[in-house]
Amino acid sequence: MNQVVHQFKADFFKVLSHPARLAILDYLRTGEKSVNELQTLLDADQSTISQQLSRLRSGNLVNTRKDGTTVYYSIRDPMIFDLLDVAKEIFNRHLISHQELLELVAEDGRLNE
Numbered sequence: 070m071n072q073v074v075h076q077f078k079a080d081f082f083k084v085l086s087h088p089a090r091l092a093i094l095d096y097l098r099t100g101e102k103s104v105n106e107l108q109t110l111l112d113a114d115q116s117t118i119s120q121q122l123s124r125l126r127s128g129n130l131v132n133t134r135k136d137g138t139t140v141y142y143s144i145r146d147p148m149i150f151d152l153l154d155v156a157k158e159i160f161n162r163h164l165i166s167h168q169e170l171l172e173l174v175a176e177d178g179r180l181n182e
Contacts, residue, residue, distance in 0.1 A: 084128030089113065089121045091153070093142075094130070098150055101134065101143035 085091060089111060096102055096110050108118045122142060125131045130149060134141045144150070 081128065084124055084130060087121060087124070089117065090125055093118075093121055093125065094144070094149060094153060097131070097142060097144050101141040103139050103141050105139075107142070 085094075092111055093107055096107060102110070104115060104118055104122065107122070108115055111118060122131065125142075126133065130145055131142045132145050134143070
């Protein structure tokens with residue numbers, strides 16, 4: 070049972086493991102967006118955006134809605150934003166600790182001169 074859960078989690082995080090997919094999710098915070106809107110926001114070609122949206126769809130992270138020939142994407146579960154916010158906080162804490170270490174190294178270097 071645990072192995073199944075761990076595999077699910079690993080697959081879930083693989084879906085999140087691309088910068089473009091993370092950017093798409095961040096842009097969807099404010100509501101649904103079309104492929105063209107996302108293409109403009111990310112300054113990427115349509116095939117790249119479509120490929121990344123396909124991965125997000127297969128990971129069940131986004132919903133689609135079609136209006137004529139335009140497909141709109143939205144977040145399936147808004148809790149994904151909580152996860153992304155926690156990840157950002159962890160990143161910021163690591164960044165701060167690295168920055169503090171660099172400052173200590175710089176100060177130590179000046180002291181030894």
